[in-house]
Amino acid sequence: MVQTHTHRSGGAADISAADISPSDGASSLVRRMLDAGLLAPTGVLGLYGRSGAYQDVADGIGMMVRRWGASLGARRLHLPPVLARATFAHTNYLESFPDLMGSVHVFTGGDAEHKQLLRRVESGGDWPALLEPAEVVLASAACHGVYPLCTGTLPEEGLTFDVQSSCFRHEPSAQAARMQSFVMHEIVHVGTAQSAWDHREEGLARGIRMLEALGLSMQAVPASDPFFGRVGSVLAAGQLEEQLKIEGVTPIPGTDGVTAIMSANCHRDHFGVPFSIRTAGGDVAHSACVAFGVDRIVVALLAVHGFEPERWPFYVRAQLGLAGTEG
Numbered sequence: 001m002v003q004t005h006t007h008r009s010g011g012a013a014d015i016s017a018a019d020i021s022p023s024d025g026a027s028s029l030v031r032r033m034l035d036a037g038l039l040a041p042t043g044v045l046g047l048y049g050r051s052g053a054y055q056d057v058a059d060g061i062g063m064m065v066r067r068w069g070a071s072l073g074a075r076r077l078h079l080p081p082v083l084a085r086a087t088f089a090h091t092n093y094l095e096s097f098p099d100l101m102g103s104v105h106v107f108t109g110g111d112a113e114h115k116q117l118l119r120r121v122e123s124g125g126d127w128p129a130l131l132e133p134a135e136v137v138l139a140s141a142a143c144h145g146v147y148p149l150c151t152g153t154l155p156e157e158g159l160t161f162d163v164q165s166s167c168f169r170h171e172p173s174a175q176a177a178r179m180q181s182f183v184m185h186e187i188v189h190v191g192t193a194q195s196a197w198d199h200r201e202e203g204l205a206r207g208i209r210m211l212e213a214l215g216l217s218m219q220a221v222p223a224s225d226p227f228f229g230r231v232g233s234v235l236a237a238g239q240l241e242e243q244l245k246i247e248g249v250t251p252i253p254g255t256d257g258v259t260a261i262m263s264a265n266c267h268r269d270h271f272g273v274p275f276s277i278r279t280a281g282g283d284v285a286h287s288a289c290v291a292f293g294v295d296r297i298v299v300a301l302l303a304v305h306g307f308e309p310e311r312w313p314f315y316v317r318a319q320l321g322l323a324g325t326e327g
């Protein structure tokens with residue numbers, strides 16, 4: 001596994017773009033984005049700061065998704081990057097993706113334990129072993145925070161949310177499009193089997209049109225999640241066969257193959273059951289989400305249109321609300 005080196009005594013803060021060399025496996029696109037100052041290094045692969053120019057594009061994408069959400073009467077939610085551990089347990093994420101999740105640990109001791117902690121830090125020992133699990137974990141998907149808000153009986157038309165949060169997935173990578181911390185923006189519907197399926201279908205088409213309007217070449221492809229372990233491949237085959245997950249993929253210049261910059265997912269009753277959500281008719285609720293990987297969309301746009309958004313085609317800047325910002 002590729003890792004960014006933490007040489008020199010100063011550690012992470014000392015690492016510059018030049019330190020991430022080809023021999024570290026950092027892809028050329030990441031290195032070029034670091035050199036251009038679009039990303040700031042942290043010493044950890046897949047963990048970056050974003051420049052103002054990068055964030056302005058991300059904000060523009062957020063605005064486009066919000067416009068769609070507003071047209072559906074979606075309830076807007078900006079969720080924190082952490083999720084209640086109890087909620088997380090209900091999502092069954094641990095069953096399928098234990099290798100991707102991240103937990104938060106906190107210090108709960110007194111003076112004596114504090115002294116012990118500092119001694120461990122000084123000696124370079126295993127100080128995290130002295131911490132306790134907190135009541136929160138890192139969010140793995142933006143939509144996870146929505147389902148506990150739906151517990152009970154839904155209104156006739158179901159509930160629709162426009163939800164975004166920073167997400168964490170422990171998949172350190174040198175690829176520009178695979179980060180450990182990234183923003184996910186989703187339009188989620190919880191309702192009947194039919195309304196959830198319709199949301200997935202209409203949302204997929206709508207999302208692909210939105211991304212094509214930014215000059216990206218899009219294709220919809222059935223996909224499966226990277227379920228963990230031996231039963232994982234069985235689950236993935238079932239998901240593919242039922243076409244529950246469709247990805248919107250695009251070629252990102254400077255990277256191999258195509259990359260999923262959005263996904264449209266039908267969960268059936270996967271969340272309705274554990275979160276005790278019922279339709280107005282009394283059935284177990286179904287849900288579907290259309291998820292935009294905001295950072296992947298920014299990376300794709302930068303790779304396709306160039307590293308200077310002020311020089312992008314007018315129609316792209318106009319869509320992103322950047323048209324008035326050039327000098």
Ligand code: ATP
Binds near residue numbers: 260262
């Ligand atoms: P992939 O197959 O590429 O790992 P995924 O199936 O894990 O994607 P989803 O769980 O459907 O992705 O997440 C929704 C969207 O979030 C993805 O379509 C993608 O745009 C984005 N995304 C997922 N993982 C990452 C990541 N590690 N870094 C950046 N964006 C991500």
Ligand code: ZN
Binds near residue numbers: 142265
């Ligand atoms: Zn989702």
Ligand code: MG
Binds near residue numbers: 226
């Ligand atoms: Mg993944």
